[in-house]
Amino acid sequence: MARYFLVPKPLAERFDWLARAVQAAEGALFNAIFRLAGLLSPELAIRLCGGLLALIGPFSQKAVKADRNLQIAFPERDERWRRRTVRGVFRSLGNAAGELIKLEQIWQERDRRLRFTADDEAAALLESLDAYVDAWSA
Numbered sequence: 001m002a003r004y005f006l007v008p009k010p011l012a013e014r015f016d017w018l019a020r021a022v023q024a025a026e027g028a029l030f031n032a033i034f035r036l037a038g039l040l041s042p043e044l045a046i047r048l049c050g051g052l053l054a055l056i057g058p059f060s061q062k063a064v065k066a067d068r069n070l071q072i073a074f075p076e077r078d079e080r081w082r083r084r085t086v087r088g089v090f091r092s093l094g095n096a097a098g099e100l101i102k103l104e105q106i107w108q109e110r111d112r113r114l115r116f117t118a119d120d121e122a123a124a125l126l127e128s129l130d131a132y133v134d135a136w137s138a
Contacts, residue, residue: 008061034101042102042113049098050091057090058083 012019033052037045057063063086070082077085099106106113118126 034097037098037101042099042106045102046095046098049101050094053094053097054087054091057093058087063090 012022033049037048040048066086066089067082070077070085074082
């Protein structure tokens with residue numbers, strides 16, 4: 001797991017006091033965001049977390065690494081495409097964080113929020129898996 005989000009790792013490792021201060025600030029920032037998201041509806045919480053991470057993520061060292069990886073994987077794509085893709089990755093990560101923050105509420109409201117469907121072949125496979133698990137749980 002990453003120890004630093006906003007400060008470059010070499011800088012943090014060189015100045016221990018800086019690393020501790022930045023980690024405390026990052027922790028306070030993310031804690032405030034998570035608390036605020038907890039007060040919002042799931043839809044707003046997801047948009048808040050996704051938007052904030054899309055805003056700050058591209059300025060992190062992780063974005064530099066993601067951009068380098070995209071350059072290698074997609075040499076034909078331009079810088080603008082890579083920037084949009086990296087921003088999208090961070091937005092998706094923020095959306096997932098917002099969903100996790102609101103997961104209990106989403107689950108409690110699952111009858112209204114979630115719909116499960118499966119085609120006949122998938123349903124048959126699920127039934128056979130259920131029978132398999134039942135045999136081992138006895």
